[in-house]
Amino acid sequence: MRRIPLPALAVSSLVLVATALVFVFYVAPNDQTLGFSQRIFYFHVSIAFAAYACFVGGAWKALRHLWKRDPRADLESYVCIHQGLIFGAMVLLTGSIWAKISWGRWWVWSEDELVLFLVLYLFYCAYFMLRFSVDPGPQRANLSAVYALFGVVLIPVSFAAIRLAREFLHPRVFTLHGPNFGGWILVTYCISQAAMLVLAYTLYRLELGGKRLDARLRDLREVLA
């Protein structure tokens, strides 16, 4: 996984995303209850899973930083979480579009996953605020790593909390997934999921490369100055 060259990754994500688009719009059958608008789910769910993967990846890198003192892990953790936040924003956006189509409102509190993502989004936005209000150095790396670990603990706890809250907040109106999930629907979902994961990894590698280059440039400037 480590040394797959970036151009190869970029080409494969392009191919996968294009294939996913074709499948989502032309191959997958129309959903019985929700109709054409259900197709946004292929992307919404794939992007959500990719975002979770990014947050978990960020927490894993954070753990490596704290535990193994891996010198590269802090930047990797930061970039992972950054990608997770971008994909998280996409989840909120696609979810909002779907809510508008289904219920005529841009936001609904009855969709657990959307609410969970909102909480996580706020949490990880605070991660950035934390990171940028500490000067670069080992302390910033430690604080960011610990906070990233908190985030990954928060995911299941928030999920449980939101489900518990259903009793006294909004009753569930719709389920996010259609009744039948086999056949072409499954194939299309798998392709779009793979596309999103590869895209996330490609963007992660791209950003990581850029940030590492920045850091090296900064170090060189300091040495020369």
Add this chain to the structure above:
Amino acid sequence: MSYFRDVGALARKDLLLELRARDTLPAMLLFVAAVFVIFHFALPGTPSRLETTGFLWVAILFTALLGLGRAFVPEREQRTFDGLVLAPCDRSAIWLAKSLATLAFLAAAEVVALPLYVLFFHPIRGAMVAAVLLADLGICGVGTFLGAMAVVTRARDLLLPLLFLPLAMPIVVGAVGASVSASPGRYLGFLALYDLLFAVVCWASFEYVVAE
């Protein structure tokens, strides 16, 4: 059990400081009362029991934030943080001691806040008191930890609410659920689980927050 002796010593220090300075606790009490009055004017009509329960928990949360924001101020102003870290005790004892001290302040504020709530709004039931106790543990544990993180940053007081509120969401769900639901046991169990889980995570990782 020198660990608990260290915790006791540190907690005693914080409580003594507060008893002498007397700034955080009176502020929290006045804040709670003022917030209740604001709530009364903020919601038109007569709020139902459900709505006022929400008020109470928002009030408790923001009063706690007020107290938590002040928790590490003595360490920052007198520059005693380095001394604490250099002390020959487990770093997590600092977190535990500070949490216990903050818990004492929050509990003292609630001893006034809850009767005030009963006076202004509606009577409360046993499950709500249990929820207050459990929620306090979570708020103080997580809040103290995040307060220690916030105090070393440039943004300080701005940052603590941002860090704390997403993590406080499950506490609010558990607390409000226990206060209004017909079967509060589930919610109280959830609060206890949250407290335990985050106490372990805070205890294990406080070392990294204060060390280099």
